[in-house]
Each structure stands twice: as structure tokens, then as C-alpha cells.
Amino acid sequence: MRDKFLSFSEGGFTLPQEEVLELKSENKKLSIGIPKEVLLQEKRIGLVPDAVNLLTNNGHHVIVQSGVGEVINFSDQEYSECGALIVKTAEEVYKANLILKVSPPTSEEIQLMEKNQTLISALQLKIQKPDFFQQLMDKKITAIAYDYIQDEDGIFPVVRSMSEIAGNTSILIASECLSNLNNGKGLLMGGVAGVSTTDVVILGAGTVGEFAARSAIGLGASVKIFDKSLSKLRRLQDKLHARVDMSTINPKALEKSVRRADVVVGAIRSRDSRTPCLISEDMVKLMKPGSVIVDVSIDRGGCVETSEVTSHKNPTFIKHGVIHYCVPNIPSRVARTASFSLSNIFSSLLLDIGEFGGVNNIIFKKPNIGQGAYIINGKLVNKGIADWFNLPYEPLNLF
Numbered sequence: 001m002r003d004k005f006l007s008f009s010e011g012g013f014t015l016p017q018e019e020v021l022e023l024k025s026e027n028k029k030l031s032i033g034i035p036k037e038v039l040l041q042e043k044r045i046g047l048v049p050d051a052v053n054l055l056t057n058n059g060h061h062v063i064v065q066s067g068v069g070e071v072i073n074f075s076d077q078e079y080s081e082c083g084a085l086i087v088k089t090a091e092e093v094y095k096a097n098l099i100l101k102v103s104p105p106t107s108e109e110i111q112l113m114e115k116n117q118t119l120i121s122a123l124q125l126k127i128q129k130p131d132f133f134q135q136l137m138d139k140k141i142t143a144i145a146y147d148y149i150q151d152e153d154g155i156f157p158v159v160r161s162m163s164e165i166a167g168n169t170s171i172l173i174a175s176e177c178l179s180n181l182n183n184g185k186g187l188l189m190g191g192v193a194g195v196s197t198t199d200v201v202i203l204g205a206g207t208v209g210e211f212a213a214r215s216a217i218g219l220g221a222s223v224k225i226f227d228k229s230l231s232k233l234r235r236l237q238d239k240l241h242a243r244v245d246m247s248t249i250n251p252k253a254l255e256k257s258v259r260r261a262d263v264v265v266g267a268i269r270s271r272d273s274r275t276p277c278l279i280s281e282d283m284v285k286l287m288k289p290g291s292v293i294v295d296v297s298i299d300r301g302g303c304v305e306t307s308e309v310t311s312h313k314n315p316t317f318i319k320h321g322v323i324h325y326c327v328p329n330i331p332s333r334v335a336r337t338a339s340f341s342l343s344n345i346f347s348s349l350l351l352d353i354g355e356f357g358g359v360n361n362i363i364f365k366k367p368n369i370g371q372g373a374y375i376i377n378g379k380l381v382n383k384g385i386a387d388w389f390n391l392p393y394e395p396l397n398l399f
Helices: 002-010 049-057 076-081 107-112 130-138 157-177 207-218 230-240 251-260 281-285 296-300 330-355 359-365 383-389
Strands: 031-034 061-065 085-087 098-100 118-121 142-145 199-203 222-227 245-248 263-266 292-295 316-319 322-325 373-376
Touching (some): 076 085, 098 330, 130 373, 130 383, 142 359, 157 207, 157 296, 157 330, 199 207, 207 222, 207 230, 263 296, 359 373
Parallel strands (some): 031 098, 061 085, 098 118, 118 142, 199 263, 263 292
Antiparallel strands (some): 142 373
């Protein structure tokens, strides 16, 4: 009988139905907490005062911990004048319904969180342990990784924005390292009339490589770009509007270019695994004394065999006569610029969450944002994380 009903319905002979109009979600006023970042190298903040002003003018409540922006010259008074409530302790911030952080929370910060809160922060999966997820699950937290959120065009806006900054900054860093004051060769990036230009080799034709190339070309350097994908190289050639030497990754050609280079920028990115090592220690030994390696890929293991993680306080080391810069969080070096860029993205996201009637509504109604959710109401909904850490998993469609 049921089969007959299905076939009958499929034939189009169904009873007239009333038209159902989708009801618009009620606009929800958010309580947003901005705590100070506790990780040593993190100087970026999620919302600058102008963004706070935008949110408060739209009826949202923003709680800011005192001193949150002092490292990048934003005073408490600026935040207060834009409508934020300034509190002294992190405990007071963590009473907000939604916590916005740049770096993932530490175990101590998770303990400060209340049940059924929402967390928006980076995930940084490579540095996490099962306890991190278990603590969030025990508190029934809904957690969204902003670095996994896409926009309407399928672009990861935070990743792209930070990659643009890292690419531009990598060339400025290399220029500093070439200075005699930093034990470099004493070269001016790009050179001057009558003097040979600086040779820059860039590994990777993605966003970091693109913006590193733009900066190097703008300064007058001679640039060569390597990538395993010919289509990426062609696409970048069109974007740069300049004739730049490009090559697919070939060990012999790469070794020859690295040997002649004054600067090598490692901008290779692997989405799901460790960055492949393209420059061996033997190749580094062949480089000119005083030349520079800036390994932007170090946050995924690095693409140079001699690379070792360094910090903003001690950013460089010399090995085989070559200066290595291997700081994983390059955008934090220019934290004010990076904070403005992040703030543009986060303020728009928070306004959308309010308009959709809350976090859970936007997760299910906007899949490009929903894919950043890895825990919903204490349930782990990301199968990759569940498999990796052997944690219980519930498919998103069950919600």
C-alpha cells in the first residue's frame, strides 16, 4: 500500500497544499566576550574598537578585558567610547554567551568557560590533544573554527587574509635579514642602478607565494617561483601582470636556483598533512654565505630540512652560513594590521549570527559557516577529528 502511495504521489496526483512561507529568524542580541590572548607570541585581537562600535550600534553587548589591545596601541578608553564594557579579569569576560579568541583556548581558559557557551577561535589541529576536545564537550560548548569557515565564493577568508600578510611580510623580513646589522650580506633588496638585483626564489604559487612575489617585484628584485602545479603557475603569471621566471619543481633546476639565490621563501602548503621537504640540508650547504631562508611553511613542519621553529623574540639562527627565519606566526609580527583584517571578517560574521537568530541557526542555514563547527552542544560533529583522536562522533545531519 505504501509503495502505491509513493508512486501515486510521484505521478503528480497529490492533494492541494497550502503554501508554506519560511519564517525569518528572530534577530538575536549577542553577548560577546573578548579576553586577552595568553599565548606568548599572539598579539592579534579579534575585534578592534571600530568593529566593537559597529556591533554595539546593532544592539549587541561586547565585554572586553582591560588591556586587550595595549600591545597594538588600542586603549581601554577607545573600546569604552565604542560601547564596550571594560572588565578587569578574564573570569568576567567568560560570562559572555559567545567568546571570540584569535588563538585556541588553553586548558585553564576552558575551565573558565560556562556550560552551553559558544567559542569562536582558531583550531590549530596539529597542536591539539584529545583532552582539548573532551573538555569542550564536557561543558556542552558549541565550537567554531574560524579558519575552516568559507565565504560565498568558496574562499577561506581568514586563511587567505593571513596568508596575504605573511607573504608580504616575508619579503620585508628577508630584507631586514640581508642587512649587515643582522649578519646578512649587506644587500639592499632590489638593488640600485648599476648594481645587480637581489635574487629571490619562492617555493609555492599559492596566496603566500603570490603576495611574496608582489612585494619582491615591487622592490625591484629578480624573482623565480617554483610549484608542482603548472596550472597554479599559469594562474599566478596572469595575476602578477609581469614576466616572472616560473618553473615546476624539478630537483636539478631547484638546486641551481637555490645555489644562486640571496633569499629563499618557503610558501608550500599542504592542506591535510605535513609540508613536503623540498630543500635538503645538502642544498642549504651550497647556498651563498649570508643568504636568507624565510620558511613560512614552518607551522606545518617546514619545507627546508634545516628549519627549526623560532620565536618572535629570537627569530633567526644561522646554519651552514645561511640565516634562517622560522617563526610560525608571522602575521602576529604586524599585529595591528592583522587585527584590522580579522576584525573585518569577525564583525561581519557576528552580525550574521545575530540576524539568523543565534549560532545554531546559522550553522544549519549557512553551510559555508556551518562547516567550521566541530562541536555542537557538546557533541563532536567533525568526523576527521573524531577519527584522528579516537573520540565519539555524531553526524551533523542528526541534529
